[in-house]
Amino acid sequence: MNRQSNLYTIIYSTVLVIVVGVVLSVVYQALRPQQLENIANDTKRQILASARIVPQDGQTIADLYSEHIKDSYIVNAEGQKVDSKVNPFDVKVSLEVKKPAEERLLPVFECNTPDGMKYIVPVYGAGLWGPIWGYLAFDANGDTIYGAYFAHQGETPGLGAEIEKPAFSGQFEGKNIFAPGGDFTSVAVVKTGKEPADRAWVHAISGGTITSQGVQAMLLNSLEPYAAFFRELLAATPETNMTASIRADEGESNVEQ
Amino acid sequence: MNVNKSLLPLVNPLSKDNPVIVQVLGICSALAVTAKLEPALVMTISVTAVLALANVIISLLRNTIPTSIRIIVQLVVVAALVVIVDQVLKAWNYEVSKALSVFIGLIITNCIIMGRLEAFAMTNRPWASFLDGIGNGLGYGIILVIIAFFRELLGSGTLFGCQVIPQWLYDHGYQNNGMMILPPMALITAACIIWVHRARNKDLQE
Numbered sequence: 001m002n003r004q005s006n007l008y009t010i011i012y013s014t015v016l017v018i019v020v021g022v023v024l025s026v027v028y029q030a031l032r033p034q035q036l037e038n039i040a041n042d043t044k045r046q047i048l049a050s051a052r053i054v055p056q057d058g059q060t061i062a063d064l065y066s067e068h069i070k071d072s073y074i075v076n077a078e079g080q081k082v083d084s085k086v087n088p089f090d091v092k093v094s095l096e097v098k099k100p101a102e103e104r105l106l107p108v109f110e111c112n113t114p115d116g117m118k119y120i121v122p123v124y125g126a127g128l129w130g131p132i133w134g135y136l137a138f139d140a141n142g143d144t145i146y147g148a149y150f151a152h153q154g155e156t157p158g159l160g161a162e163i164e165k166p167a168f169s170g171q172f173e174g175k176n177i178f179a180p181g182g183d184f185t186s187v188a189v190v191k192t193g194k195e196p197a198d199r200a201w202v203h204a205i206s207g208g209t210i211t212s213q214g215v216q217a218m219l220l221n222s223l224e225p226y227a228a229f230f231r232e233l234l235a236a237t238p239e240t241n242m243t244a245s246i247r248a249d250e251g252e253s254n255v256e257q
Numbered sequence: 258m259n260v261n262k263s264l265l266p267l268v269n270p271l272s273k274d275n276p277v278i279v280q281v282l283g284i285c286s287a288l289a290v291t292a293k294l295e296p297a298l299v300m301t302i303s304v305t306a307v308l309a310l311a312n313v314i315i316s317l318l319r320n321t322i323p324t325s326i327r328i329i330v331q332l333v334v335v336a337a338l339v340v341i342v343d344q345v346l347k348a349w350n351y352e353v354s355k356a357l358s359v360f361i362g363l364i365i366t367n368c369i370i371m372g373r374l375e376a377f378a379m380t381n382r383p384w385a386s387f388l389d390g391i392g393n394g395l396g397y398g399i400i401l402v403i404i405a406f407f408r409e410l411l412g413s414g415t416l417f418g419c420q421v422i423p424q425w426l427y428d429h430g431y432q433n434n435g436m437m438i439l440p441p442m443a444l445i446t447a448a449c450i451i452w453v454h455r456a457r458n459k460d461l462q463e
Binding site for chain 2: 003004008009012013016017020023024027028031034035038039041042156157158159206207
């Protein structure tokens, strides 16, 4: 058969595409269960990492997760638990953050740690090149951040990608998302010399300005709907006044820096 | 250098016919993945694997491919291989696949792969094509690793993420060069490598 003829070319490309298509779908189907399990395990690892729980040798993520995460549920913007058929673990945060606050499904994971019970919530936003996301663990007072975990899809290595490093996420430990007056303020991500006096802040990554601003916007947008939920926890905490005074002290030391 | 003639496709691309600094292919990804050593190394391994496999497949098919759609056929083969590599990594080594994420797409568009398929695999036997794929992948990798070494060392003070510049240097006023992390310095580093390489290989000078 003439290899330059149109018929040969059409048959050749058709056969090639069908063969490649079949091969790819077989590969996809064969590997899918394993991939889904990996993705679920990775999400569990991220949730636990925000509560400073890291698997030691010999521990599997799945075991560690069922050991520490005692309860998970979905709340709405009024802070009430929603009786939803969706598993909190399966809520697509990437889609929820685009909805108006009152329509969002807000997953909360209750996590037992050596330092007591923590509330873990997911955050999701945009960096410079693609999505950034993370999990924040809050103390039982619903105000103080116990730990933070951030991840990104493709931020610049050495610049924006530094948000996943403990050097950045560790800064969030001990920060408060409510101002002393009780207003929801989130946490600011700021340059040295631009530290605000009236709200908690962390230092941005030099050279990673857009990603740092993305983190700040992500926290504000993702945490704000939780404000009612956290405010109830804060009100139920007996030593609220004490934490408020500690916070005022911290505010001053922040200014001095 | 005296080497077995059949191994020439493997050895030549390492220096004399290096894809990046002599053939000037794959410069784009040399800028993108060399801010740190680790992604540079992962990219090297992936490109070498994809290139060797694609070279063999195209070489096996070379006598059947219609000339008018040969580039499309090459692209389909490369894209399919990259997707398979991505899927396998996601299932068996999720950590590495996460580190690769954005670079996977870059492999499909890597000019080295198309360049070698068109220039070598279309006219050579499978075994020679396989060696050519490995050789060019490694030749590309050498340059990537050299660039990434300098960029990570001078830009972040680390190698493979470990701090190597001692703290007392910072205490005495040393600062990481933020410029090294930005893409232009990859080009300048590559140019320095070409300079040294040409100075040592007079026959490459024009």
